[in-house]
Amino acid sequence: MIWGKKRYTFVIIPDANSSVRRFEVPKLIPYIAGAGLLSLVIVTLTLYVLHARTAMVASDLQTRVKSQDTLYATTVQEKNQTIEQLQNEVINLSRQTSDMKTQIDDIRKLEDEVRTITGSDKTTAAVNSASSGLAMGGTNRPATDDEVQDMLEQTRTLLTDMNEEVDKLKHSIVNTKEAALAVQKKQRVTPTIWPVDSRTITSGFGLRQDPFTFRPSFHSGFDISAPLNSKVHVTADGVVQSTGSDSLHGNNIVVSHSDGLQTWYMHLNKINVDKGEKVEKGQVIGLVGSTGRSTGNHLHYEVLKNGVSIDPKPFLK
Ligand SMILES: [Zn+2]
Incomplete structure (x- = not known):
């Protein structure tokens, strides 16, 4: 207040x-x-x-x-770089896949060649070449995502195809190997090599004038002249059927092979094998001589089929 x-x-x-x-x-x-x-x-x-x-x-x-x-x-920016890098890898991978496909085709061709050698049928033609591979052009624009995607798809298909093809190739190569082994086996039991190093045939297979009687006669094998004690090789795998010595054939060896084939080696100076012995193609079974009915050091070589003398020539390489 x-x-x-x-x-x-x-x-x-x-x-x-x-x-x-x-x-x-x-x-x-x-x-x-x-x-x-x-x-x-x-x-x-x-x-x-x-x-x-x-x-x-x-x-x-x-x-x-x-x-x-x-x-x-x-x-x-980093992600874009990573994507670009990945896309480039897809392109490289695709090229490598394409190269590998070419190599598989080459292997198949090689296999066909081997089959021709062994006399087997050819494999089925290349399974498919659906994927056209990479066409290279002159333009230089950046690849689109779709194109890269397509390429990836192609590569995937190609790889799947190749997988199947390699699988088939694996099987057919096994067959080819078996065919080659069969050929090899056949080769081993067929008298295809020369029995001595010398190639001097002094008397062939067939009719000739007998060197002793001078009358026409049939010569049942090859006379191959060679120095004394030259090695005599058995011309195919087989078993020594007989060894012996007589005034006509001299020291001689008969070897039996498969398919009714026999080879006969005569006028030897020395016999190195025994009856019943297994011999391997190329093995030394004796030495060249001039025993029996012979005018000089030589090998009388004979091929017999089911007991009948045949020309050795078609067998020789
Ligand atoms: Zn002869």
Whole structure:
């Protein structure tokens, strides 16, 4: 109540000639005005601080977004590089697959050649050549994803085909090997090699003038002249059927082979094998001589089929 009644008096003196003006205000007003001013200052400061803070956070966020952007761009670039690298690998893989297919075809051709040698039937023609491989062109535009995808698909098909082909090849090569082994076995029991190193045939198979009687006679084998004690080789695998000596054949050996074939070696100086002995093609069974009805050192070599003398020539290499 006392505060309410007390008053301040303000006096305003404009100049010496004018009258003085005066007015009164309650004593509380200046305090209220001061408090209002203080509040305003506090509010202003608070707002300023808040604004500064927000600006800082915004700037920080902006920086972060920027760095995220850079990181993202780098990642995308890296991923693109990886994709390109993978696509190149697909292309390389496809080329390698295509090369391998060519090699498989070559192996098949080789196998067919071997089969021709062994006299077996040829394998079925190359299973398929559906995949056209890689055509190389002159343009140089970047490959599209679809093209690379297509190539991948082609390569996959080619690999599947090749897998089947290799499987078939494996089987047919086993057959070819068996055929080759059969040929080899046949070769071993067929008298295809020369019984002596010499190739000098002094008398062939067939009709001739007998060297002793000078009358026409049939010569049942080859006379191959060779130095005394030259090695005599058995011309095929077999078993010594007989060894003996007589005035006509001299020291002689008969070896039996398969398919009713026999070979006969005459006029030997020495016999190295015994009856019943197994002999291997090329083995030395005796030495060249001039025993029996002979005019000089030579081997009379005879081939018999089912007991009948035949020309040895077709057998010889
Ligand atoms: Zn003879």
